[in-house]
Amino acid sequence: MDLTLLIDFGSTYTKVTAISEQKGCFVATAKAPSTVNSDVMIGLSNAINNLKDILGEENLSFRRRVACSSAAGGLRMIAIGLVPTLTVEAARKAALNAGAKLIGSYAFKLTEEDLKELCMQKPDIILLAGGTDGGDEEVILHNAKVLASLELNVPIVVAGNRACKERIRQIFITAGKDVRITENVLPEINRLNIQPARECIREVFIERIVHAKGIDKAKEFVEGILMPTPEAVLRATELLAEGAGEETGMGEILVVDVGGATTDVYTVCSGNPTRGDVILKGLPEPYSKRTVEGDLGVRFNCLHIMETVGVSLLSEMSGMKVDVIESTLSLWARKTYMVPKSELEINLDQALARCAVDIAVKRHSGTLEKYYTPMGEVFVQYGKDLTSIKAVVGTGGPLVNAQNPTYILSGALFDEHDPSYLKPKNPKLYIDKNYIFYAIGLLAEINPELAIHILKQDLKQVSCEKMVDRSLMCRR
């Protein structure tokens, strides 16, 4: 067989997906525990051996081999800007869209304490923004100087005020730092421009980060480690929305990726108001948007999810007694590889995942707030209106491997009891049944038309599962 191998060096598992370009179809997936701390190749070889077992073939040859990675803690990034709701927020959005794990963000002039904390966080990349084009120079120049004086030697991507590009370049070059200058993430107050920073971060990832993390030991076998894993998922989402070649896209779309450590949400849509009487406020939203909820992983943070939604709700949803839930979840939080066994445990696991989806999609989506003015009510929208989104896709191990993935995915839907959150109202629901979203993002680099073709075959449409008796009264 003539196969293309798509690899994800994940933090816990190394996953491989084989597809056949010739036949234009998905072939199989397999995984094995990651071995990034010793030699990444061991985990990869094990995963490939598992793939051979599944296919019952001794010898597999791969025509192409490309990878993405979220191993060794992911792409740890710090975003720096001027005003929290403006360039800091724009920089955060750029970092998230580039597939980063955002470990901190700073506003205004960096202080001594900020710098100490920043170094302790051990970032892989720093994204420095501040000032619109022609706007404030003082703060970004100050921040460049103090960053340049640090011993910390990580690549710095500068995406701030165009007027001081050259001065900033000089500051970092003089200090011997690896600096990349790109377009401003917020060139004007009402215009977000995060795509150039996203691409720049990806270049740094390929050139520097893969080596720094020891993943380039796989270089002999793998042709290219092309991007961080979340970037691959976002690219697959973009491809699915927009289409390629003969393959039509699905239009405006939301993807939710449930994991043990985080729950990520991706949308590709304008998010413009769907009703006429609404005033849109706040920073403009990117057409493609990723958000990450580091407190909503169904294993590492299962206790936090319980605290957020209340144990009684989980009990109501799963049928498990409150004290049993508490003890089960403290066990799962410690032994994150645990899989549910009894029927009640399975229910609990699914309830957790559904709550994670519910809250993550709430945080991702825009809100509609009612204000009373002399003329009566006025509605103000912040963020993206997702109510008219056409398709919602569920992915991530805890979702696709669940007994009832539809139940979990339905947490993404609009809730009449909580109408201020502009979640999707009547979308078609799909499950990524073979869990290949990352692989599609990689394949899109080689053959986008085939990539979307295979993804469409993979998606299983399911019918929406109505809300549980009581709405999920989850706090954000």
Add this chain to the structure above:
Amino acid sequence: MNQKTIVMGVIGADIHVVGNKIIEYALREAGFNVVNLGIFCSQEDFVNAAKETNADVILVSSLYGHGELDCKGLKEKCLEAGLNKVKLYVGGNLVVGKQNWEDVKAKFEAMGFDRVGSETTMPDDIIKWLQEDLSCIIAK
């Protein structure tokens, strides 16, 4: 870049947008870099945008009669944010009904506004103020 930057918007829960658009157009034509925040702006929106764009002037409109309440404290927020050099302008239908203009003007000046206009203050007047205050040459 020597172009002067004006951050403008309509403050409070005020949705009168026509004057805002007219002033934006006139100031752009006169060669200013205009950052228009539109209607429904909070004091923080003005302060944040002025900080990020290094604005020279914040121009506040209020048309629906609640100008006094909405504008109170804006100057203090600017000082707090380090925007002490930024000029503050305000205009529109600042108070409810017809009141003595000199009183209204004095009230807003006491609140820290450098220039106070009424519904009869024309865009050309605003441009004249800007020229005086920023002593800039207008490209026309």
